[in-house]
Amino acid sequence: MYSYLADPxxxxxxxxxxxxxxxxxxxxxxxxxxxVTAVDVYGTLSRAQRRSLEEDNIEVVTDINCAVERFDLIISPVHLTPVHCLLQQARERQIPIISHHLAVRDLLATRNMFSKPLVIEVTGTKAKTSTASVLADIISRELSVLLHTSRGLEYWEDGVCQMMHKGLSITPASILTVMDLRESLGKKAEVCIFEVSLGITGYGDVGIITTLDMDYKIGGKTSLASEVKVRSLLSCSKNALIILNAKSRESLKQLKISPESICIKTFDVVDEKTGIVSDTDYCLTMHDNRISIKCTGEEMEICLADGYDAKSYTTAFAASCVTALEMGISWKKIKETVEQFKGLQGRMQGMRIDGTTVIDNSNSGMDILSVEKALDLCLKRRQLVIMVLGEEAAQVCEGLSPADVADLLRRRQGDMYELILVGERMKPLATGNIHYAESFDMGRDNALEMARKKNPDEVIIALCVKCFR
Incomplete structure (x- = not known):
């Protein structure tokens, strides 16, 4: 596959x-x-960062004072608007432009690794973190795994997780940092799993698209995120394995990607009550506290543990189990792992704190729909709901829309016994009997204090704050 970075x-x-x-x-x-010239297109670079780059002999400029004709190659993120002045000038002068994703792929290819790990990349709109985490747990029963998600960098072995590093984002460039850390941490994992935003780099041996539901526009609203994610499959080698949510197949056709050109295995999550028959390679259905996975005449049933909203994990179970099966992991190991799974922190996980039941749904990918799911889950238990809702905006690129929160309050505030809003942008909504807290920790502590005034069996707390954990 052609690489501009290999062009003399x-x-x-x-x-x-x-x-x-x-x-x-x-x-x-x-x-x-x-x-190298680093172009600060958003004007967000600090003086210390600029000085550090310049000390490394990397020129730093803004797009205003940048003469594009002196460059042989432009590297631009997929989310930058294509009508940006530098990109327009580059196209007029026929200067090649590649994405950050492709640059990372080609930079990784230049590394001289004595023993290259098997690399798995996970992208999609939802269920990226949960898919990658369940998959790491499964694979670790047979191979050592280094996992990087929005939760942090973890080392997995024999189903046991050890947190190694925190603070990296899921931008594609973080893969380069993780590969460096793999060398320095002394954890020569046999498998590396990466959660990647807005598509895969193509460096991996396996690429997974979890779901393209709840699509959104990027690049100055000029393209759909789903198109970018599916198009990233073209960066994979012909030997790569692609695990694809069946609902993404239409995107393949629109982008004229032939399923025969790359090895694709599809999965679907089907509600058995609808009677719909899936024509995918793998099909997952859920009934009560069990899931069933069917493929080529075989069927595996798995009993799920209590203590979390298993229905919220169906996509993660499907994508991770299918990937593990295609990698040759035994049914026994897969079943054992999923049966022992009890949810991830901040992803519809149930727990008891000071005797009070808490549904923790606070994570970086939370949206208003998952807030309603958490609320509905609490209401099923016929307990008074204390809701902690909002964002820690400084931590996440895309916050929780105050307009969406206001709409939810108009429709569902009557279902909440107490409501605590979190985050500066939510403050104007904290009127009347609605409480306000500056942070997730303060909101949680206030909710627990409210709960202590009631019988523990009377109340349930829902933590729904968009933040990194």
Whole structure:
């Protein structure tokens, strides 16, 4: 597969957007001999960061004072608007443009690794973290795993997880950092699993698209995120295995990607009450506290543990189990892992704190629909619901829309016994008998204090704050 970074004619490279991983990419390019200019398109670079880059002989400019004709290659993120002045000028002068994702793929290819791990990349709109985490747990029963998600960098072995590092985002450039850490941490994992935003890099041996539901526009609202994610499959080698949610097949057709051109296995999650018959390679159905996975005449039933909303994990169970099966992991290990699974922190996980039941749904991917799911789950228990709702905006790129929260309150506030809103943008909504807290921790503590005034069996707390954990 062609790589611009392997082209001897490419010497001068501009990296656009140094907020979302561009600093990492710029330094890696400099390390292998390129003349690099980092372009601060959003004006977010601190003085300390700028000084640090310049000390490494990386020029830093803004898009206003950048002459594009001096570059042989432009590296730009997929979310930057295509009508950005530098991208328009580059196209007019026929200067090649590649994404951060492709740059990471090609930079990884330049690494001289004595023993390359099997690499799995997970992308999609929802269920990325849960899919990657369940898959790491399954695979770790047979192979050691280094897992990077929005939860952090974890090392998995024999079903046991050890947190190794926190603070990295799921931008594609973080894969480069994780590979460096793999060497320095002394954890030579046999498998590396990466949660990646807005598509896969194509470096992996396995690529997974969990779901494209709840699509949204990027690039200055010029393209759909789903198109970008599906198009990223074209970056994979012909030997790569692609695990694809069946609902994404239409996107393949629209982008004229032939399923025969790459090895694709599809899965579907079907509600058996509808009577719909799936024509996918694998099909998962759920009934009561059991899931059933069917493929080529075989069927595996798994009994699920209590203590979390298993229905919220059906996509994760399907994608992870299918991937593990295609990798040759035994049915026995898969069944054992899923049966022991009890949910992830902040993803519809049930727990008891000071005798009070808590449904924890606070995570970086939370949206207003999952808030309603958490509320409905609480109401099924016929207890008074204390809801903690909002965002820690400084932690996440896309916060929780105050307009969506206001709409939810108009429709569902009557279902909440007490409501605590979190985050500066939610403050205007905290009127009347609605409480306010500045942070997730304060909101949780206030909710627990309210719960102590009631019988523990009378109340249930729902934690729904969009944040990194």
């Amino acid at each position: 004619e490419i010497k001068n490279v501009a990296v656009l957007d140094i907020t979302h991983g561009g600093i990492i990419i710029s330094r890696k390019l400099k390390d292998i001999g390129f003349n």
